[in-house]
Amino acid sequence: MRVRTLKSALKLLASCLLGLALAWPSAARAQDRPIIKNPGDHVRYSVEIEPHLAAGFLWPVGGDVGFGPGVRVNIPLVDNGFVPTINNNVAIGFGFDWLHYNGCWRNYAYYNCSNANSFWFPVVMQWNFFFTPRWSAFVEPGFAMYYVDWGNDCYNVVRPNGTIETICGYGPGHSHFQFDPVFTVGGRFHASEKVAITGRIGFPYFSIGVSFLP
Numbered sequence: 001m002r003v004r005t006l007k008s009a010l011k012l013l014a015s016c017l018l019g020l021a022l023a024w025p026s027a028a029r030a031q032d033r034p035i036i037k038n039p040g041d042h043v044r045y046s047v048e049i050e051p052h053l054a055a056g057f058l059w060p061v062g063g064d065v066g067f068g069p070g071v072r073v074n075i076p077l078v079d080n081g082f083v084p085t086i087n088n089n090v091a092i093g094f095g096f097d098w099l100h101y102n103g104c105w106r107n108y109a110y111y112n113c114s115n116a117n118s119f120w121f122p123v124v125m126q127w128n129f130f131f132t133p134r135w136s137a138f139v140e141p142g143f144a145m146y147y148v149d150w151g152n153d154c155y156n157v158v159r160p161n162g163t164i165e166t167i168c169g170y171g172p173g174h175s176h177f178q179f180d181p182v183f184t185v186g187g188r189f190h191a192s193e194k195v196a197i198t199g200r201i202g203f204p205y206f207s208i209g210v211s212f213l214p
Contacts, residue, residue, distance in 0.1 A: 034132060035131065037086060039080045039088075040079060048074040051070075052071070054206065056204055070095060070098065088127065090127055101116040117148075118148050121146065124142030125141055127140075135189060138188075140202070143179060187199060188211060
């Protein structure tokens with residue numbers, strides 16, 4: 001009796017695996033079908049929450065690559081965006097990013113800033129384009145307020161002749177708030193209707209993270 005039950009279970013399992021194997025190509029093709037010319041044919045979400053890791057390499061006063069965590073929250077405003085004949089939407093995005101640097105440029109000399117940090121608060125317009133159920137892309141123009149914290153009060157300055165001079169008393173004096181333009185482009189791989197892998201590159205940083213689309 002147990003042998004028959006085991007054989008029946010194995011047959012059922014084999015049938016399920018065979019069915020999945022036969023259905024997989026059709027499901028993959030369905031996920032790869034082009035939808036850019038189908039306005040509104042994309043996942044519906046009330047907000048996009050995207051925690052990520054960022055690398056800043058275009059910061060004007062950063063002589064090194066900065067790394068740190070961040071988060072972006074995007075709220076859809078218009079379901080069919082500026083071009084109503086294609087599959088797109090427009091959202092407004094708010095974010096926070098913390099980038100830590102081990103070097104900085106001041107007065108055309110390289111300073112060893114062991115605790116240089118920048119804290120970014122971007123506000124962007126996110127224009128999304130949905131190409132297939134799995135792939136979408138976006139552009140993000142906007143602006144950001146950021147705070148520069150030079151950390152410790154002493155710097156090792158490499159002079160043009162190669163000598164190293166330690167200067168103190170300038171660290172906190174260089175800490176300040178500033179506004180800068182922001183422009184990035186990016187894309188998403190939609191692993192499901194509610195979860196996507198999101199990457200972007202531009203000014204002020206490159207980021208990779210996970211988007212949750214409730």
